[in-house]
Amino acid sequence: MAQNIAIVGIGETAYSSNSGMTGPQLLLQACRRAIADAGLKTTDIDGVIVPRIGTNVRPFEFGFYLHCPLRYVAYCGMEAGAGAVNSIEMAAQALADGKAKYVLIFTGANQKSDAKNSNPGKFHMDDPYKRNLEIPFGFYPQPVYFASMTRRYMNIYGDVTEQMGRIAVNSRRNACLNDNAQMKKPMTLEDYYNYPVLYDPFRIVDCCLVTDGACAFVVTTEERAKDLPVKPVMVRGIATAGIDHITEYFFSQETEPLATAARKTAPIAFAQAGLTVDDISIAEIYDSFAVNTICQLEDIGFCGHGEFRDFIGDGSRISLEGDLPLNTHGGLLSQGYIFGMNHIIEAVKQIRGTANEGRQVKNVKSAFVSGFGGWFQGSLILSL
Amino acid sequence: MSENFSLPDLSWPVAIPFWKSCQEENIKFQYCPKCDAWQWYPLFECAECGGEFEWREVTGRAFLFSWTTVYKAFLPGFEDKIPLIVAVAEVEGAPGVRFISNIINAKPEDLKVGMELKIVYEKVDEEHTMPRFEIVK
Numbered sequence: 130m131a132q133n134i135a136i137v138g139i140g141e142t143a144y145s146s147n148s149g150m151t152g153p154q155l156l157l158q159a160c161r162r163a164i165a166d167a168g169l170k171t172t173d174i175d176g177v178i179v180p181r182i183g184t185n186v187r188p189f190e191f192g193f194y195l196h197c198p199l200r201y202v203a204y205c206g207m208e209a210g211a212g213a214v215n216s217i218e219m220a221a222q223a224l225a226d227g228k229a230k231y232v233l234i235f236t237g238a239n240q241k242s243d244a245k246n247s248n249p250g251k252f253h254m255d256d257p258y259k260r261n262l263e264i265p266f267g268f269y270p271q272p273v274y275f276a277s278m279t280r281r282y283m284n285i286y287g288d289v290t291e292q293m294g295r296i297a298v299n300s301r302r303n304a305c306l307n308d309n310a311q312m313k314k315p316m317t318l319e320d321y322y323n324y325p326v327l328y329d330p331f332r333i334v335d336c337c338l339v340t341d342g343a344c345a346f347v348v349t350t351e352e353r354a355k356d357l358p359v360k361p362v363m364v365r366g367i368a369t370a371g372i373d374h375i376t377e378y379f380f381s382q383e384t385e386p387l388a389t390a391a392r393k394t395a396p397i398a399f400a401q402a403g404l405t406v407d408d409i410s411i412a413e414i415y416d417s418f419a420v421n422t423i424c425q426l427e428d429i430g431f432c433g434h435g436e437f438r439d440f441i442g443d444g445s446r447i448s449l450e451g452d453l454p455l456n457t458h459g460g461l462l463s464q465g466y467i468f469g470m471n472h473i474i475e476a477v478k479q480i481r482g483t484a485n486e487g488r489q490v491k492n493v494k495s496a497f498v499s500g501f502g503g504w505f506q507g508s509l510i511l512s513l
Numbered sequence: 514m515s516e517n518f519s520l521p522d523l524s525w526p527v528a529i530p531f532w533k534s535c536q537e538e539n540i541k542f543q544y545c546p547k548c549d550a551w552q553w554y555p556l557f558e559c560a561e562c563g564g565e566f567e568w569r570e571v572t573g574r575a576f577l578f579s580w581t582t583v584y585k586a587f588l589p590g591f592e593d594k595i596p597l598i599v600a601v602a603e604v605e606g607a608p609g610v611r612f613i614s615n616i617i618n619a620k621p622e623d624l625k626v627g628m629e630l631k632i633v634y635e636k637v638d639e640e641h642t643m644p645r646f647e648i649v650k
């Protein structure tokens with residue numbers, strides 16, 4: 130439930146391929162920035178939630194590093210983007226129950242420079258089912274999982290290579306306009322086609338980045354938010370769910386891998402917010418691979434199933450000047466891969482009107498964030 | 514020498530009967546007689562009733578569900594296999610069993626969702642016999 134809670138502080142590190150910091154230092158930098166952004170002191174923070182993806186930290190460790198008098202600590206077990214949204218749901222519950230006043234949520238890692246310990250394929254590699262029943266046949270890692278889903282999508286609905294290209298080009302343009310993005314080299318659709326196909330139908334630029342970086346935000350009640358110096362960004366709708374079939378995180382075993390749990394969560398989030406797709410100003414959609422973005426947009430209802438090709442058209446609709454600017458920060462494809470935490474931070478900036486010049490969308494009223502995490506997905510609607 | 518990722522660990526307990534069935538060129542999957550349900554990936558006991566599985570043979574046919582062609586190897590052990598078609602297929606007569614393997618002797622452009630495949634066997638070495646898919650002509 131959206132229980133009158135607000136995101137009051139956001140913090141992020143630089144997104145790079147080599148942070149030059151240890152993992153904990155990286156996380157601490159994001160946390161300190163989020164707490165300062167909220168106008169709070171570290172000693173005000175009494176709750177911590179860590180979406181476990183990508184980090185091995187224990188939440189209470191940070192109570193020690195930051196001198197937070199913690200009363201509430203939790204891991205969020207949902208994966209990736211779903212965990213980013215679910216951690217806010219968990220915070221809402223902790224705040225409603227009076228277990229904490231200000232909840233700090235953070236994650237991040239040196240996924241690139243410390244690839245041995247933190248690369249995104251590692252937890253798949255460490256699974257004996259995957260090591261023995263998938264990897265020997267070359268089913269590994271994420272680009273292969275999602276390329277095979279994309280082939281299925283294209284076989285059912287028609288080729289979307291050009292449309293994947295337009296997604297990649299849109300993300301790159303937004304990243305080039307972003308002060309904090311990993312990929313800053315401009316890319317046209319022609320440039321896109323010039324990359325070789327590595328995991329059919331994916332080119333390297335269709336694949337999620339691997340990033341050193343961390344994100345953090347502070348969540349509190351609407352009441353307490355009023356006393357803080359920042360413009361609170363309110364949670365108007367929030368829901369997470371799993372798909373119907375129990376598949377763990379074996380992408381090969383999902384009954385219908387093109388169906389995301391957004392079909393369940395988006396109607397709930399819209400109903401809570403009293404809004405429809407037509408009211409949404411910007412969409413920050415988990416974009417590890419274009420097929421994920423496409424399936425979520427279709428499941429949320431921005432377009433019908435299999436209709437993405439017509440929806441995106443020549444790409445102008447999803448541009449910063451279009452009807453539905455998409456992944457205004459550059460997303461996981463061009464800003465950085467912080468598990469969709471960066472999508473939430475971007476939505477907050479756009480709503481506050483503090484995205485850097487050139488990237489700020491005019492008159493942002495409501496943002497829709499969709500966090501995909503395989504089995505799970507979370508829908509989040511934010512506005513002032 | 515680095516690990517060869519194109520081979521499984523045959524001693525991983527839960528899949529020992531599976532790899533043995535491959536060695537015998539008669540692939541089998543788990544089936545719970547009490548629940549009348551197939552299970553894949555393998556478990557030590559039926560997830561729903563806790564009972565013991567049988568390993569049952571299947572027709573050896575399957576229907577293509579999804580696939581990709583890999584042109585750049587991620588891991589050691591695949592260098593000489595590129596381009597590699599990695600496919601997920603639904604095993605005939607075993608509802609719920611999706612099996613991953615490679616389609617051999619095929620062109621990527623010939624592949625279609627739902628097309629019929631058959632499981633064939635490649636004896637890689639004395640210990641390892643790997644099941645693969647071929648298109649049923």
Ligand SMILES: [Zn+2]
Binds near residue numbers: 546547560
């Ligand atoms: Zn049973």
